[in-house]
Amino acid sequence: MNSAVIVNIIRFILLILAQVAIFNKINFLGFINPYPYILFIILYPVNGNKNGLLLASFLLGITMDMFSNSGGVHAAACVTLAYLRPSFFKFSFGLSYEYQTVKINNRLTPERFSFILISVLTHHIILFLLEIFRFSFFWNILVRTVLSTIFTLALCILLIYLFKPSKKN
Amino acid sequence: MQQLFVYIFKNSTRLLFLLLLVVSLVLTIQSHSFHRSQVISSANFVTGGVYERINSVNEYLNLKTENEGLANENARLKSLLFNFKDTTKVIDKELLSRFGNYKVFQSKIINNTYNVHENFLTINSGSLNGIKPDMGVMNSKGIIGIVEHTSKNYATVISVLNVKSQINAKIKKTSHFGTLTWNGKSTGYVQLIDIPRLATVKKGDTIITGAQSIIFPENINIGTIHKIYTDNKTNYFTIDVKLFNDMTSLGHVYIIENKDRKEVLQLEAQNKDE
Numbered sequence: 001m002n003s004a005v006i007v008n009i010i011r012f013i014l015l016i017l018a019q020v021a022i023f024n025k026i027n028f029l030g031f032i033n034p035y036p037y038i039l040f041i042i043l044y045p046v047n048g049n050k051n052g053l054l055l056a057s058f059l060l061g062i063t064m065d066m067f068s069n070s071g072g073v074h075a076a077a078c079v080t081l082a083y084l085r086p087s088f089f090k091f092s093f094g095l096s097y098e099y100q101t102v103k104i105n106n107r108l109t110p111e112r113f114s115f116i117l118i119s120v121l122t123h124h125i126i127l128f129l130l131e132i133f134r135f136s137f138f139w140n141i142l143v144r145t146v147l148s149t150i151f152t153l154a155l156c157i158l159l160i161y162l163f164k165p166s167k168k169n
Numbered sequence: 170m171q172q173l174f175v176y177i178f179k180n181s182t183r184l185l186f187l188l189l190l191v192v193s194l195v196l197t198i199q200s201h202s203f204h205r206s207q208v209i210s211s212a213n214f215v216t217g218g219v220y221e222r223i224n225s226v227n228e229y230l231n232l233k234t235e236n237e238g239l240a241n242e243n244a245r246l247k248s249l250l251f252n253f254k255d256t257t258k259v260i261d262k263e264l265l266s267r268f269g270n271y272k273v274f275q276s277k278i279i280n281n282t283y284n285v286h287e288n289f290l291t292i293n294s295g296s297l298n299g300i301k302p303d304m305g306v307m308n309s310k311g312i313i314g315i316v317e318h319t320s321k322n323y324a325t326v327i328s329v330l331n332v333k334s335q336i337n338a339k340i341k342k343t344s345h346f347g348t349l350t351w352n353g354k355s356t357g358y359v360q361l362i363d364i365p366r367l368a369t370v371k372k373g374d375t376i377i378t379g380a381q382s383i384i385f386p387e388n389i390n391i392g393t394i395h396k397i398y399t400d401n402k403t404n405y406f407t408i409d410v411k412l413f414n415d416m417t418s419l420g421h422v423y424i425i426e427n428k429d430r431k432e433v434l435q436l437e438a439q440n441k442d443e
Contacts, residue, residue, distance in 0.1 A: 021223050024282075027417075030356060031284040050182045058189045062196075066216045068282060069289035069325055071200025072193030079193060083186040130194075132286055133201050137353065 004045055012060060015040050020067050023155075031144065034151040036159055037064065038123050041082050042116060043160075046089065057082035070131060077126040081119055088118050113157075120152050121145075200287075210318045210325050211280060211291045217323030220291050224279040228420070235420045242309035271386050274299060274424040276306075278313075279323075283330050283416050286353040290326040292422065295319045303384055305425040311390040311413040312336065312378060313422055329359055330416050338391055338410075339379040343368050346379040349391065349410070356416050358395060364406040370397055376410050383433050386425065 019037040026033055040060055044053050061075030068074070092115035124145045132141050177184060211217065276298070280291035294300050296319045304316040306326050314326040314334065327334050332353050338361055339346035345368035347361045361376060374394045378385040396409040 017219075020219060027284050033284060051185050054182065054185050054189060058193070061193065065196070066213065067211055067219070068285075069200075069211050070285070070287070071198075072196025073200075075193035076190060076197060079186060079189045083182070083190075130197050133197075137286070140353075 004048075008040070008044065008056075011043065012040055012056065016060070016063055016067075019064065024068065028151065029147075032147045032151055034148060034155045035124070035127070036152055036155045038078065038081060038120065038152070039156055039159060041078060041085065042119050042156065044082075044085075050086070053082045053085070054079060073127060073130045076130055077123045080126055081123045084122060085119070088115055088122075091115075091118065116156055117149075117153060120156065121149050124149050124152065211289065212295065212318045212320040212323040212325045214320065214322075217279070217291060217293070217320065220280040221293055224277075224293075231418065231420055234418065238309055238420070245309075270427060270429045272426040272428060274426070275421065276300070276424050277421050278419045281328075281417070281419055283328070283356045286332045288328040288330045289317070290314060290328050290419070292324050292326060292424070293322065294424070295322045295324050297321050299426070300324045300424060301426070303430070305385040305427075306422050307385070307389055307425065308414065308419065308422045311392065312385060313414060313416070313419065315384055316424065328416065329412070330356055336385070337379040337382040338376050340364070340368065340370060340394075341375040341377050341388075343370075346381060347405075347408075349376075358409050358411055359392070361408040361410050362405065364408060366399070366404045366406060368406065370394060370406060370408060372397070376408075383427055383430050384425075386427070
C-alpha cells in the first residue's frame with residue numbers, strides 16, 4: 001500500500017459522500033445537479049493501472065446507482081469514461097503524454113481545461129441518455145446535459161483548486 | 170489455447186471494459202423495463218444508513234412545517250369528531266378490527282428525489298417493521314407513492330413523480346375513474362389519463378383515489394384539476410392534476426397495508442387461468 005493508493009481510496013469515499021449529501025440535493029431550477037464525483041476518474045494517476053481504474057470506476061458508479069436507485073446508469077457512464085480516458089489524454093496533451101508526467105491538479109492550462117471538459121461531457125451524455133432512455137425526451141436530454149456539464153465543470157475546477165496539494169518544491 | 174491466453178492478456182483492459190459495460194447496461198435496462206427486477210436499490214444497509222444520518226440533520230430544518238402539518242391534521246380530525254352526530258356513539262373496537270381491511274404504519278422519509286424521470290423515495294422502516302412491497306404511502310395531504318423494495322430496516326418507494334407509476338384515481342364529483350401517471354415535466358403536477366369524454370370535468374374539481382386500487386383505500390386526496398386536454402384521436406380526456414402534496418418537501422408518512430390484497434389477487438389470477 002503506497003500513499004497514492006491510500007489517497008485514491010480516501011478521495012473515492014469523500015467524493016461519494018459529498019455527492020450524496022450535498023450535490024445530489026442542489027436541484028438548481030428543479031432538475032440541474034452537478035456530478036463532481038467523477039473527479040475521482042479525472043484525477044486518477046495518469047500512469048496508474050488501467051484495469052484497476054476500470055474496476056474502481058465501476059464500483060464508484062454502482063455505488064452512486066445504489067444511492068439514486070437508477071439501475072446501472074452511473075456505472076455505465078463511469079466505466080466508459082474510464083476506458084476512454086487515455087484517448088482523451090492523447091487528444092488534449094498530444095501523443096507523448098505518458099512521458100511528460102501530466103498532472104491534472106495543477107495550474108489550469110487550456111490542455112487541462114479541454115481534458116476536463118471532454119471527460120465531463122462524455123460522462124454526462126451517457127448518463128442522461130441512459131437515465132431518461134426515451135427518445136421522446138430528446139430536447140430534455142440535451143438541455144440537461146449542457147446545463148449539468150457547465151455546472152459540473154465549474155465545480156470540478158473549483159474543487160481541484162480548493163484541494164490542491166500544498167507546494168512542496 | 171496459448172494464443173487465446175495471449176489474446177486475453179493483451180486485451181485485458183478492453184475485455185474488462187466490455188464486461189463491466191454489459192453488466193451496467195443490463196442493470197440499466199432491467200431498471201427501466203420492469204419495476205420488479207431492480208437489483209440495485211437504496212434500501213440496503215449502507216445506503217439506508219447514510220441517508221438516515223443525513224436526514225437526521227435535515228430534519229431540524231423542517232421541524233416547523235412538520236409541526237404545522239400535524240396540527241392541521243389534528244384539527245381536521247377533531248372537527249370530524251365534533252361534527253359527528255351522536256357523540257356518545259362509540260364504534261366497537263372489536264367490530265372494527267374484524268372488518269378493518271387496512272393497517273396503517275407510521276414511517277419517515279429519509280431520502281427524496283424529484284429531479285429525474287424515475288424518482289424514488291427511501292423510508293426508514295422495512296420488513297422488520299412489517300413493511301412489504303406494494304403497500305401504499307401517503308401523508309395527511311395526499312398520496313405519495315407505492316413501496317417497491319424492502320430490506321430489514323429500510324424500503325424504497327416509487328414516487329407518484331415516476332413515469333412508471335400508475336395509480337387508479339377518480340374524480341370526486343362524478344366518480345369517473347382513470348389512471349394517474351406522470352409525464353416527467355413538473356414536480357407539482359401529475360396526469361390523469363383515460364377519463365371518458367362524457368364525464369363532466371371542471372377546473373378545480375378534486376381528484377381522489379379510486380375503488381379499483383387494491384393498494385390504496387378509496388377516497389384519499391390526490392389533488393385538484395388544473396388543466397383539461399382533449400385528445401382528438403381517442404375519446405378520452407387527459408387532465409393535469411395539481412398535487413395537494415409538495416413532493417419536494419416530505420417528512421413523516423403513513424404506510425397502508427390492504428389485508429385483502431392477497432385474496433383479491435388470487436381471485437383475479439384464477440380468472441386469468443380459466
